[in-house]
Amino acid sequence: MPLDPIHAFYCRKDYLTLAQYCKIKSGGICARCGGVFDIDELRPHHITELTLDNIDDVNITLNPANIEVLCHDCHNAAHARFGNVVGQKHVYVVYGAPCAGKSTYVQSVATRNDIVVDLDRIHGAICVCGQYDKPDATKRVAFALRDYLLDEIRTATPRRRWQDAYIIGTYPDRIDRDSLAREYPPDVINFVHIDTSKAECIKRAHETIKQAATRDAVVGWIEKYFARYTE
Structure with a gap:
């Protein structure tokens, strides 16, 4: 039962360190709605979605410019969830x-x-x-x-x-x-x-x-x- 490469990436220490850095740098402000939240309530989101074709491209996966920090609602909206x-x-x-x-x-x-x-x-x-x-x-x-x-x-x-x-x-x-x-x-x-x-x-x-x-x-x-x- 091997872990797929995309979820394996989310386990990596370099990504978790970058994600925390981006959340702190955001000052608690959601990049889309502008609301202010506790750091733990925010989620890092790759603007260019991670795929099997780009998972090894650090210019996408580990590029701070490709990560926006979002609140729960905006993160769900970014993934077209909207509660459904x-x-x-x-x-x-x-x-x-x-x-x-x-x-x-x-x-x-x-x-x-x-x-x-x-x-x-x-x-x-x-x-x-x-x-x-x-x-x-x-x-x-x-x-x-x-x-x-x-x-x-x-x-x-x-x-x-x-x-x-x-x-x-x-x-x-x-x-x-x-x-x-x-x-x-x-x-x-x-x-x-x-x-x-x-x-x-x-x-x-x-x-x-x-x-x-x-x-x-x-x-x-x-x-x-x-x-x-x-x-």
Whole structure:
């Protein structure tokens, strides 16, 4: 299940760095409607659309002059979405180690019409604990909500108004990814591996997590991921 070249490009560090630079440089202003937004609410958009014919042309893919920064509504309009379903739905399973940048990637490519299934965010929505604190008391509810969303995605019909779905998880074992792939037609599901090195993941954990006990736990999760990972 190789990743198509265009989505592989959106995983690259040089693009993610450029995208963040363009968002900051915009000052929070949408290039089309002129509205002012928080940086995290904006989306970089290639003026000349990326295709298989130009994906290796850095004058198009990594040229700041070819990237405009848009709000959600203008980004959807640029892709002719306007709140309506466009074509076939697709499912993107975004997987990798803890602290690899999975959520950052999804934030850079998803639109407001897409469904994002992220167990960390689901758990954070139902309790007052931090990102890496998952109390046993609320785990059952969090998993039930995740499973409901996964069922929504599996049984979706074109009449449902959401567009694409992004499923975020670690999925280190190939057997689990293969099992997930069998739940969807092959032209619907795509796997996006955020292939960040173990050293970089651990470095990010140390840089972003202040509480020592939590940081040590996350580093342990990272170690376990790479011990289990199979291509």
